[in-house]
Amino acid sequence: MRAHEAGALHAEGYGGPPHWLPWPSDVMELLPQLWPQTVRRDGSGRLEVGGVDVVTIAREFGTAAYVVDEEDFRARARAFREDFAAPFEAVGGVDVYYAGKAFLCSAIARWVADEGLCLDVCSGGELAVAQRAGFPAERIGLHGNNKSLAEIQQALEYGVGRIVVDSFEEIDRIAAVATELGVRAPVMVRVTVGVEAHTHEFIATAHEDQKFGFSLAGGHAAEAVERILAHPQVLDLRGLHSHIGSQIFDTSGFEVSARRLIALHAQVAERHGVHLPEMDLGGGFGIAYTSEHTPLSPRELGEQLADLVRREFKGIGDGAPGTPVPRISIEPGRAIAGPSTFTLYEVGTVKDVDLGHGLKRTYVSVDGGMSDNVRTALYDADYSCTLASRHSDAAPRLARVVGRHCESGDIVVMDEYLPDDIAAGDLIAVPGTGAYCRSLSSQYNHTPRPPVVAVRGGEARVVVRRETVDDLLALDVG
Incomplete structure (x- = not known):
């Protein structure tokens, strides 16, 4: 807080530097x-x-x-790809999606493609930039909480690798467009896992009271899975997705999120006999804007996230029939571009x-x-x-x-x-x-x-x- 109820001039430290600025x-x-x-x-x-x-x-x-x-942008992209690949090799593999919402233009899209990353877009405009840059369609994921029919059609016609579903209405929209185009749409379910990341209110995205995803606590995520599985001819359920927020400096929130996501993954296998091949843990990794910030390196993030995925799957029988470890994906944007x-x-x-x-x-x-x-x-x-x-x-x-x-x-x-x-x-x-x-x-x-x-x-x-x-x-x- 930079204000005081009696006026700004009464606030402690007013006019001086913040505590972290020596x-x-x-x-x-x-x-x-x-x-x-x-x-x-x-x-x-x-x-x-x-x-x-x-x-x-x-x-x-x-x-x-x-x-x-x-060179710095490319080096950071390579670091995420290489430093996550090694620890995840024994877990089931990993894909790194650059979050285009952080910053995207055709040059950036080409750099991301050159460095072997995938690309996450969340609008028809961002997808158009990717198309202009010739980004491989199968390495693109489409996000967004209110995708239009035109955007869904654009994505399916281009052949994107996945569409992250955010509402029940959207399940019906994607199914209808896929039926019209005669294709099978690859989809993931965005799950609101009930984790409140320690970040600004407007960039915390996994607590219950916000616009994104299907609530885990309310049973909506499980219902979304069932509705998608009811359309096997036109919808291909690839896995579960979560994103807990942005500008995050430790992996504790990811641990809770992964545990809850993995529990739903196991539930889908048990109830429906379906082994979902993918799981997305999101992004939101923080960067240093000032001397007070101490972000984790890609190597530290890769090792810690691989360890928690291995640990959480082991808790439900890692490697046992019915609980195979899916291929994990993450979505750094700020941590590369910022x-x-x-x-x-x-x-x-x-x-x-x-x-x-x-x-x-x-x-x-x-x-x-x-x-x-x-x-x-x-x-x-x-x-x-x-x-x-x-x-x-x-x-x-x-x-x-x-x-x-x-x-x-x-x-x-x-x-x-x-x-x-x-x-x-x-x-x-x-x-x-x-x-x-x-x-x-x-x-x-x-x-x-x-x-x-x-x-x-x-x-x-x-x-x-x-x-x-x-x-x-x-x-x-x-």
Whole structure:
């Protein structure tokens, strides 16, 4: 809580740094856990990524801009594939689905395909991007709590590997479209397992009171299985699916979720004689946005999840007839895309505000904001940032980085130490913006969205171009 019932100025610690933000011994230091792997400072203090400095990027592509380290993205994708494959080899195998909702464009889809991952999409638009990139249909899963008939038809005509079913109405819709097309639709049942992940309310997705999936406690998940099995000619039940939330830093929630999902899996085998070949444990693995975050590595996640799957299946007779271990799948999105990207801004104004009671706030305004990163306003998310265009020996100054939009909640970085000589014209880089920033972006205040610039091997190129005012006006037919 950042407020107090008697007013914000009465809140303990108001005007000072949060408890996790220490006074920096070097305000120019880059914490490696926050940045893509090729980021460094050159001799003049400029930030470099993929061998290209940010002043050059700003000059060529403008600001604000999302800058993605292609090698870092690919390396994180490979790490999930390789570090999960080894521990799961003896368990039954594993598939890694990149969650496209984190960020998706045709270039990203091609990188994901190149690195041997599958792809999870949750709309007809995301599926269209995958189709444009030529992503193999059998390695695509379609999500969504309210899929339209057109989206279901699009998915079945393309031949996606699975559709995650979210409602009873959807079972009937998929069956009807599959009948019309003369195909058998591969489906999974999304199960609400009743696990409350320790994360923000809006990104916790497995507790009972939310819109996704079939309730396990209410018997709806078991009923969904029965309804699907009643249409064997057009519906192919591949398995069970769960997702407990996002920005999660330990596997305890997955353990409870897997236990309940495996119990239903065994129940299906016992009651219906059906051995479901797949099980999806979801994603939601956290990343470091600030120094307070300590995420698990893909290797640690792979080993811990494989161990809990092995342990839970052993509890119901691992390897015994009737309880074969299905092939497991996971869905990292943020954990791959998030750290691979930073947003580059130019400072427009620096303003000191007297808060009274001897307190002062420094506001650093940049040429972007909540239209390119709404997470601070939406989720109360914390970010870090650094002076990116030069070196500074100035003392640290606690600052708040804000956007250019006509909203007092337009905050990019709530609290960060920047050099005391920060000034208009400087470049600031905000790490960890590869997930849910471009994908949640808007045209608020009729602000064209920034480009996505990919950097690799000393070369920078646009993979999503900057919107223009002409783009905005082209939609206005009034």
